[in-house]
Amino acid sequence: MSARISASVFTSHVPAIGAALDLGKTTEPYWQPLFAGYEQSKAWFADHTPDAIVLVYNDHATAFSLEMIPTFAIGTAASFDVADEGWGPRPVPRVIGHPALAAHIAQSVIQQDFDLTIVNQMDVDHGLTVPLSLMCGQPDAWPCPVIPIAVNVVHYPVPSGRRCFNLGQAIRRAVESYDDDLNVQIWGTGGMSHQLQGPRAGLINSGFDHAFLDELIASPAELADKPHVEYIREAGSEGIELVMWLIARGAMSDVAGGPPPTVRHRFYHVPASNTAVGHLILEN
């Protein structure tokens, strides 16, 4: 039996969500509606805990800097420490990797002509830990190994939606050629519309976000053609994080001719800090 991708999870990764959890503020009026939207997701995840998660996220100049900017990187380490982003590491468990599956994905995806940077040591920031917190709550240890896939959406040029969608398909083929009966989920994180800087700081575009969710579910190949300038114009400078969702979506089996995925959960909420929060769970 080989490994397979059973589901994809999509969620924003706003750092203030992590702070709200860590500081016990989830029931405060500002945060309660946001966390309520993830209650069902936590129950789903507890029932559908995979053997490993391929977690697509972006590093926010934490592990990488202007000195080194990989477009696509895969974390092959046995574990990843929680990054200190300026106010101490979040009080969450360290992330356990899956070196064997990660090495296989690197081998397979690179042979499919995607140039992944192999990262054997890396601290992981809110882009990776906040989605884990939203889906798993506050456990003493994360419930399964995580393979980080870091995507550059911070420094131009960023990868196109088309390339992200194709990378997801390559990752699916990699997982399905791994010779062990593993249940794997793939998560796409970041977004939705937000801009943290400049005259348009605070921009939210709910119309764009809902259309993006609709298309991500029903017509991802067409969505993958959206040019990066459109994300920036419509969803704000940091809205470009949404291209990462196309990696997770590209790994779903309908893209390879299977039946459409089942929408297990869909949620949208504004505001969380300066960001529109979107969330989807799709099952193969």
Ligand code: DHB
């Ligand atoms: C915010 C959102 C992000 O995606 C991020 O990486 C940093 C900050 C925010 O809304 O504050």
Ligand code: FE
């Ligand atoms: Fe971000």
